[in-house]
Amino acid sequence: MTKFLEGKLSARIKVAKRSTIRESLRLIEQTDIISFAGGMPDPALFPIDLIKKACDEVLTNHSEFALQYGASEGYLPLRQEIIKRVASANKEEVKIGEDEIIVTVGSQQGLDLVAKTFLNYGDIVIVEEPTYLGGLQAFRSYGGNFIGIPCDETGMQVELIEDKLKKLSNQEIERIKFVYVIPDFQNPGGRTLSLERRKKLITLAEKYNFLIVEDSPYKELRYCGKHKPSLFALAPRGRVIMLCTFSKLFCPGFRVAYAMGGKEIIYQMVTGKQATDLCTPAFNQAVLSYVLEKDALDPHIEKLISVYREKQKCMLDSLDKYIPPLGMPSIKWTKPDGGLFLWMMMPEHIDTEKMFPKAIENKIAYVMGTDFYHDGSVKNCMRLNFSMPTLEKIEEGVKRLAKVIGSEKGIICRKQVRESMKGKE
Ligand SMILES: Cc1ncc(COP(=O)(O)O)c(C=O)c1O
Structure with a gap:
């Protein structure tokens, strides 16, 4: 930044931090990466017909x-x-x-x-x-x-x-x-x-x-x-x-x-x-x-609930199926009663920020947990979103994630993940 501008900036903007989520979303959205990173609703569920009708009514009678x-x-x-x-x-x-x-x-x-x-x-x-x-x-x-x-x-x-x-x-x-x-x-x-x-x-x-x-x-x-x-x-x-x-x-x-x-x-x-x-x-x-x-909103919310419930179940089932290792207590995830996210906690030595480039190489994205701590002190967590990807992408994405996590030191993979890592899938 030029010295001139530096001297003019407010204290407010100098302490402000950019959202790494918003920054990485811009990249991820343009590729064939399966993204568990955003927090976005499923666009297939946007109530287009209802909006068209409402817009027409508003323009006709309340312009x-x-x-x-x-x-x-x-x-x-x-x-x-x-x-x-x-x-x-x-x-x-x-x-x-x-x-x-x-x-x-x-x-x-x-x-x-x-x-x-x-x-x-x-x-x-x-x-x-x-x-x-x-x-x-x-x-x-x-x-x-x-x-x-x-x-x-x-x-x-x-x-x-x-x-x-x-x-x-x-x-x-x-x-x-x-x-x-x-x-x-x-x-x-x-x-x-x-x-x-x-x-x-x-x-x-x-x-x-x-x-x-x-x-x-x-x-x-x-x-x-x-x-x-x-x-x-x-x-x-x-x-x-x-x-x-x-x-x-x-x-x-x-x-x-x-x-x-x-x-x-x-x-x-x-x-x-x-x-x-x-x-x-x-x-x-x-x-x-x-x-x-x-x-008209409540029936729409009912529809959202039924689709997101199924997507959440798909993500939870896929995590149970693929995430290593069987019965090892050090990888855990939350099983929320609602919302759009799961939170995954890894063993202390795994840094999800350092692991991120490997995830991108494997065409899977998440949000590293560090961003959600005011002092950035926790490194071994990630946030996973299930509302946006399709059911097929959720399962495939979890498989890819399992591969990435499985290649970290000290993690023992499940058999099917090990085989896919050797290209036997
Ligand atoms: C906890 C929380 N607060 C606020 C917001 C911002 O929502 P809005 O789209 O209404 O600005 C979000 C969006 O994801 C959120 O998760």
Whole structure:
């Protein structure tokens, strides 16, 4: 970079980090590589006919709004439809007012607005380890520092938070602005926060006076097990900001999402949004509003669930079949109740970043786990996505992955993988 530009750049952009996922996706998408790397919905499931019908309806009857600038808090009929939806059984069963919701350009903008609203340089965010890379990016770019709390089978180990807090001064505790948590089929781990831990987290937030940012893009993509109430539903109003998105339930290209929270907080986020983009595209909001009004989203979600459940099963079965070695406890993966990802944990000596070029040579891609740790400290994990590839590609991709892992030191391959490595397949 030229000296001139270096001197002009903001502190914010200097500390910001590019997403290695987004960078590698650009490469992978252009090749014959089977990718478990993205977090994308299956495009074969996009509801094209429904969208065509909705667009036609919007252009015919609502063009004066849909092609115009809109309110920064979002299109009122859409907000009203969302409010009805979250109040219904099996959604959140919570009643919210029109001033307790803002429509955002994806939940990624929700994360950016939360960071913009609350973080000063040196403020602290408590995050899960691993956590969503886009959250780390948003908080980091507003000067956030991190305290990481490891996850186990039932999500963030909330009971460890207090031990961490005891090591901090009162001034440092005051700088904790919020806990960022993805409680349902987490990205990247696929884990779900237990009800007990949800309640405990709320108790801690009240005791130490921090907010909770609950990011839940996958909540409605449940393949087994029982619905768990959101932290937003469990906590007193004003304690939790909940981010929800239509990206995984409708299509990400629309970039329509929403944040719910206490009205004072939403007011501040609206102020932040005005300076960012004035409003979320009105046309997209009007189309979604039509889809919700016609009760067309839930049947579509049912379809997504049945396809993704099958894909997840295919990936789990293929991992059981091919991943080495039989019965050795040091390679494990999560078996999530929903969402789009599995998380694979390898023996300590395997570095998935170093292994990546070998994976690409074998035409299989994953996301290395390091990216999901705020300090990059964990090297032996990877995230696998199952929503995007076809069933055939999932099985073939796992076979290729098994070959790559099997060629690492200290790993004993299954027989069929060994044979394919010798070219006997
Ligand atoms: C946990 C989490 N939060 C936020 C987002 C951003 O979603 P959106 O498409 O609504 O911006 C994603 C996308 O994958 C995600 O996994």
